[in-house]
Amino acid sequence: MCGIVGIVSTSNVNQMLYDALTVLQHRGQDAAGIVTFQDDRFFLRKDNGLVRDVFHTRHMRRLVGNVGIGHVRYPTAGSASSAEAQPFYVNSPYGITLAHNGNLTNADELSSDLFRTDLRHINTNSDSEVLLNVFAHELQKLGKLNPTKDEIFAAVRAVHQRCRGAYGVIAMITGYGIVGFRDPNGIRPACYGVREGENGQTEYMIASESVALSAAGFTLVRDIEPGEAVYIETDGTLYSEQCAESPKLYPCIFEHVYFARPDSIMDGVSVYKARLRMGEVLADKVLRERPDHDIDVVIPIPDTSRTSAMQMAYQLGVKYREGFIKNRYIGRTFIMPGQKMRKKSVRQKLNPIDLEFRGKNVMLVDDSIVRGTTCKEIVQMARDAGARNVYFASAAPPVRYPNVYGIDMPSASELIAHDRTVEEVGELIGTDWLVYQELDDLISCVNDVNDAIDGWECSVFSGDYITGDIDKNYLTRLENRRKDSSTDATSVTDVDSDSDSDNDNIDLHNDED
Structure with missing residues (x-):
């Protein structure tokens, strides 16, 4: 389980993203990351640890820009390395960063297809990096120098066709804006809200839970529908479109049992x-x-x-x-x-x-x-x-x-x-x-x-998996992989886990410190 947030504002978003991630900290305590952009440059900081430990004053000063996304991650077996901290980044096309909450059930198949067919390399074991590369490849296939909302929604539509499982996603496209979308079953949550910014211009926030919106002074508009994509340009223009063929709303019931904060409203509940x-x-x-x-x-x-x-x-x-x-x-x-x-x-x-x-x-x-x-x-x-x-x-x-x-x-x-x-x-x-x-x-x-x-979605109680692609062999492979990664993790030393390190505090266009 993870927490995601994205903001399009009229002023620097670094503090707002930080504050939102602290409100979403209950969704993940293993790693945190923020990426912003200004003048067609990304500025990224991510590392293992709590939000308060990952971001210090020197990091915040470098996270400049009026648009950005953030992520808090919770640990899984063998997750000692900070390499899987999000957001993830690809430079082609346009430069895209992505934060993801959920899990792809066909990540292995997709990873193979990305290498053999799409000629893309996956550098971690994270399915979030797989999802990012699928989205980037589908957007690149359209071959447009300046992507419009139609191209972005077409790329999301292709993601839904290729990816199975659960995903709430926020992606940032350099110089254009952010896009948020949910899987066609709406298993993982996502919502968006608005507030009035400088000069009366509308500002937008997308987040996993409504509590992140209210804490920052945003008014909840609604939940993103299953299969729907919401695209917000840097000037504050918002578009939305249903991108799945047969969406159904089956939210994860365990969110209400355990994960979500009690002051959140999720899918109207x-x-x-x-x-x-x-x-x-x-x-x-x-x-x-x-x-x-x-x-x-x-x-x-x-x-x-x-x-x-x-x-x-x-x-x-x-x-x-x-x-x-x-x-x-x-x-x-x-x-x-x-x-x-x-x-x-x-x-x-x-x-x-x-x-x-x-x-x-x-x-x-x-x-x-x-x-x-x-x-x-x-x-x-x-x-x-x-x-x-x-x-x-x-x-x-x-x-x-x-x-x-x-x-x-x-x-x-x-x-x-x-x-x-x-x-x-x-x-x-x-x-x-x-x-x-x-x-x-x-x-x-x-x-x-x-x-x-x-x-x-009640599979942990009933054993019925809503995506229809889970069988005994899948669960056996998953259990074996978990055992292997747990064993490997006992001998791994994470040289990048010091949250005082500046190793991950990088300007992706190599500005001087």
Whole structure:
């Protein structure tokens, strides 16, 4: 999962892009990058690390220009090198940079075609670089010295025909503007907004989540539709066109469960309201299964589950308490690249307040259970703090299947609920009682005001992959590749990972520092 942003403004965009990336930091903590252009020159800074660590004053001063894009990346197995930090760049045609959120399911096939047929070289293992080169090749095939909106939309149309999987994309074309588009199923999110700039000229922002718009003073216009492309010229002129033949809106439901900020609106659905409903419906299930429950207190596992836990406590008529204090300087354990690192970081990340646990029957609430490592440690922490009984509720159904659309859970063997019953999972994490959300109930929680939503991408829960191109052989190859890259990563030293380094702070036209 990643965060993307692009801005066309009437003044320098470097600070606005930085601020937007900090708001989107929850979508990726592994690497960050910003690229701007001015006078037909690109200015790029990207590296491993948090936004605040990658960009210092000297970097920001060099990111000049009124148009730019940014990216925050989260780690996948074997991602020690900063070479895969985005945005990516190709010089032909025109000079194009691209930031991508999602995953291409036919990246291997495309990479081979790009080399053998399109005569393009791919320099990393990132499918985002593949997508960039597909877009660049399709635009170059049109052979226009000055591309118009029609040529740009035609290139996006060809991308949809060649690429499969999930993608929210923002690309910047030197001297012309930025283009944003979503995959034909709308799996990954993207929206755009406006605000009035200098001299009354309209400024535009495209971002993964609406919260990035509101934080910068932009007004949300709407979500980019599945398969649609939005092109904004440097003078602020906006065009949009549907570029897919048969688009359907199937957003990733896990965005609402875990990834998105609660103050975001995604495809017309309030993330906060959806999570309130998750807690309410989950409480109803508790009352059905144990009408005479002995729960004394409901305690959330910070932060994502807080909204659901609060509503669950209200519905159950029991106390809601904050039982864990979170260390804000430790990253999200789910997206850490190694099992040992995830396990080690749990007790660094959370510390229990003994008063809220001692002698009580405690219902812990989390947004989901993926690998189970964190949950097991937290249950034990509750027992160590003196809880009489420790119950556990997941606001999401059991995660039993790999994700192939851009979330780092591709190996079924890593998922604690895969091929296990609820009782077996509860025993493994050490809880006295485990309750999961039902999938139909989860879907009802997010089916809000948008009648245009055709369905939800729920493959991690159901095993049904909306793109129709995923089979057992694909998942086996993915798991084997993950194992290989994890092994390789243990012996890799990233010489470019120092975020004080200026190695990636380059003007792509080689201006002097």
